[in-house]
Amino acid sequence: MIPAVVRDFVKSLPGPSALVGCMAGGQPFPCCEYDVALFGPGANSVVQIGDHAVELMYVEKSHVLEFGDMEIIKDSKSFSLSSRVKEATQEKRGKALRASGRRALVTSLMYQQRMKDAKQPLLASMWLKAGAYKFVRGALALAGARPMPVHELGQVRQTELVGMAEGVQAALECIGIERATRPAIARSVKAVAELKSGDYDSRLVQSKADWLLEKSMLADCYYFLGRATCESLASKNNAFHSRYAKLAQLALDLSADQQGLEKLQKNLSRAAKKALS
Numbered sequence: 001m002i003p004a005v006v007r008d009f010v011k012s013l014p015g016p017s018a019l020v021g022c023m024a025g026g027q028p029f030p031c032c033e034y035d036v037a038l039f040g041p042g043a044n045s046v047v048q049i050g051d052h053a054v055e056l057m058y059v060e061k062s063h064v065l066e067f068g069d070m071e072i073i074k075d076s077k078s079f080s081l082s083s084r085v086k087e088a089t090q091e092k093r094g095k096a097l098r099a100s101g102r103r104a105l106v107t108s109l110m111y112q113q114r115m116k117d118a119k120q121p122l123l124a125s126m127w128l129k130a131g132a133y134k135f136v137r138g139a140l141a142l143a144g145a146r147p148m149p150v151h152e153l154g155q156v157r158q159t160e161l162v163g164m165a166e167g168v169q170a171a172l173e174c175i176g177i178e179r180a181t182r183p184a185i186a187r188s189v190k191a192v193a194e195l196k197s198g199d200y201d202s203r204l205v206q207s208k209a210d211w212l213l214e215k216s217m218l219a220d221c222y223y224f225l226g227r228a229t230c231e232s233l234a235s236k237n238n239a240f241h242s243r244y245a246k247l248a249q250l251a252l253d254l255s256a257d258q259q260g261l262e263k264l265q266k267n268l269s270r271a272a273k274k275a276l277s
């Protein structure tokens with residue numbers, strides 16, 4: 001259920017909209033925000049409405065199929081979100097989800113190539129991590145689970161990853177989940193805040209990480225921070241990466257063990273290619 005203040009606020013915005021994400025049909029944590037999809041042009045943002053954090057995500061009108069459960073907040077005659085949602089059968093949504101999974105695997109392979117092309121060991125290590133996160137998302141989507149950032153590691157534990165369990169294991173090794181200790185996370189939290197200071201969702205990421213840490217969900221916290229950092233870094237250019245390599249190393253708890261990385265990358269690449277074949 002959407003609180004009335006949130007609903008009223010979203011209704012005041014132009015364009016059709018719907019509640020999506022874990023609040024619409026998952027098992028939200030108390031730290032989760034209300035994710036709202038707005039169909040039309042705009043810049044994503046996070047707003048605080050009373051006690052509630054609301055993430056506004058602007059999506060193209062043709063992307064209705066990309067969401068799982070949806071609760072329509074506002075419809076329009078010209079767009080008719082409700083009839084589009086009705087037309088989006090399980091089968092069509094499943095197909096769209098699998099297609100998104102394949103795209104994530106292709107992106108994973110692309111990031112692995114960037115690892116090979118990287119001129120600095122730290123950047124190579126960064127691209128491998130980014131490729132590993134994309135692999136996990138792809139594997140989840142192909143297994144029928146819609147990846148949700150703060151829940152993703154939990155989803156990995158709960159989803160039957162037929163034929164991809166080994167690949168996911170390789171990805172988690174690349175991510176370095178076994179290094180999830182409080183000191184490593186504390187270093188990471190600081191660096192992530194600095195790296196993501198220009199991102200619209202930086203405070204939201206911090207508050208979620210704080211909550212996971214408070215609940216002693218160390219692996220989930222480590223995973224989540226790394227994922228958010230990789231997403232942010234992947235959207236930046238080479239100049240940014242070279243300039244902030246040190247900060248990226250702290251944020252992502254990167255290792256510069258070239259040989260170890262190359263071996264992990266081979267396993268990950270093999271798994272991605274197998275899943276795509």
Ligand SMILES: [Zn+2]
Binds near residue numbers: 027
């Ligand atoms: Zn959530």
